[in-house]
Amino acid sequence: MSDHVSDAITTVSDDAIKHSDVDEDMMSVVASLTSPRRYVPSWYLYDTRGSELCEEQIQKSKTYKLWQHEYSILQTHADDIVSKVSYPAVLVDLGSGASSKTRLIIEAMLKRGGRFTFVPVDMAKEFIETCGRQLDTDYPGLTVEPFVGLYMDGVRHVAAREEPKLLLWLGSSFGNVPVHQEVKMLHDIRAQLSDKDRLVLGMDMNTDREALSQAYGDQWIPLLRDNLISRYNKDFAGNMDAEKFKHIFEFVENPPDGDTPSYVVKSLSSSGKQRVHFGKLGLDIDFEDGERVYFCEGPNTSSKWNLGQLRRLAERSGFAVEAHWTNDEENYCVICLVVADVDQHSV
Ligand SMILES: C[S@@+](CC[C@H](N)C(=O)[O-])C[C@H]1O[C@@H](n2cnc3c(N)ncnc32)[C@H](O)[C@@H]1O
Structure with a gap:
């Protein structure tokens, strides 16, 4: 199951993963993390702690x-x-x-x-x-x-x-x-x-590019990096190290008279080549130096x-x-x- 539609491409072959205790929603998370363009389904950021962090941040942020x-x-x-x-x-x-x-x-x-x-x-x-x-x-x-x-x-x-x-x-x-x-x-x-x-x-x-770069900056690291990686590790018995990923913000501005909105691109970037092990899945994932994990299935997050x-x-x-x-x-x-x-x- 995909985040928004029902036809996500599952790129992990069935025999590559032990999925005895992993339900369908969680398999869609694994599929997105192992797809050629790695991404996080947007709902996965919001476990209870993620939801609390998000609510705190959106209400108190000055930017x-x-x-x-x-x-x-x-x-x-x-x-x-x-x-x-x-x-x-x-x-x-x-x-x-x-x-x-x-x-x-x-x-x-x-x-x-x-x-x-x-x-x-x-x-x-x-x-x-x-x-x-x-x-x-x-x-x-x-x-x-x-x-x-x-x-x-x-x-x-x-x-x-x-x-x-x-x-x-x-x-x-x-x-x-x-x-x-x-x-x-x-x-x-x-x-x-x-x-x-x-x-x-x-x-x-x-x-406004400057306002957006402040709005989507490092204040989101506790939600978008630390809590996310802790959830991956908890759900899949993983050893992912949050300190080895950098939070990246980009802004893509599209012509205002076209149909495609401008949008923000948020991602985590691997600092160095690394291998992450998910014990519950019997799965190793290799990250190249600078390889990204995007915060959405499509090119965009936060369209404008x-x-x-x-x-x-x-x-x-x-x-x-x-x-x-x-x-x-x-x-x-x-x-x-x-x-x-x-x-x-x-x-
Ligand atoms: C940024 S919060 C917005 C919360 C609230 N509506 C607000 O405006 O303050 C996004 C919410 O959407 C939920 N969400 C994200 N993707 C979803 C999906 N595909 N289906 C259902 N809920 C989803 C998340 O769990 C999260 O609680």
Whole structure:
């Protein structure tokens, strides 16, 4: 199973690995680490400790401002956003994490329509279950039904529900979908929705190279290197040494009038030639000096769009933009999509 679609290339031959105690999700992690272009499925960064580290960092960072930008938009426009669906509705949070900004939407929905069901969707099982219990306690009118799985599985899980659905995909997490799969991913989601539903995405629009190099710098090492490598070692009985990998940030700027957004490329680079052993898999992995492990299946992490690109992306995926809201600096956007006429769109 791949991070976003179901056809990951498994490059480790079956007899090269002992996989008696390794489940399907974990085999997809091994496949991505041993593929010709080594990468980490984005959900794998977020075990419980990774989720805590991420939440701490995004809320306190002085240079990574996405959380604050999105929070300010939701704070101002939550009532407008929730007015896009009729009631009673179901609220779905794709890649929910701590759902810290989602609280603004929950409060607006409770104010407007009373009791409703909230479905946080995430691979970080313990973390979203703990956060879900806290939300249950904090909001008596809420029924929280966490769904542990990949984004598309979560969308399919709620598709059959009769109530209108408000799907959130916040934190610019859509920016980690490989650029060549963005249209297919949205098109697949669109196929599960009706005209009563809405998909609300938070999208980063900041392309200031200097600001980005500060935002995505070494402050992320505890999450992207240390915790990740400790998770690899724990899950697969490995001997990977975090100190032997360097955290690298790059920025790829694409023409603003083209369809491909600009994006960040994050990776770990091997300091020297080294061999890593994963005892649970009976597997050795050789790294060349400077060889990379990328933080995404595609070329991009953290895509950066402009409004024209967002509008075209929506249209190419069978959606129309019903509304959008930006922050004062106009470098972050929350966009509300509604299904467009099916017959006019194909992928
Ligand atoms: C950067 S956090 C965003 C959390 C929250 N939505 C916010 O805006 O603050 C991304 C979340 O998406 C989850 N995630 C990443 N890839 C996923 C996937 N393919 N399917 C389901 N969840 C995923 C991670 O576990 C993590 O909790």
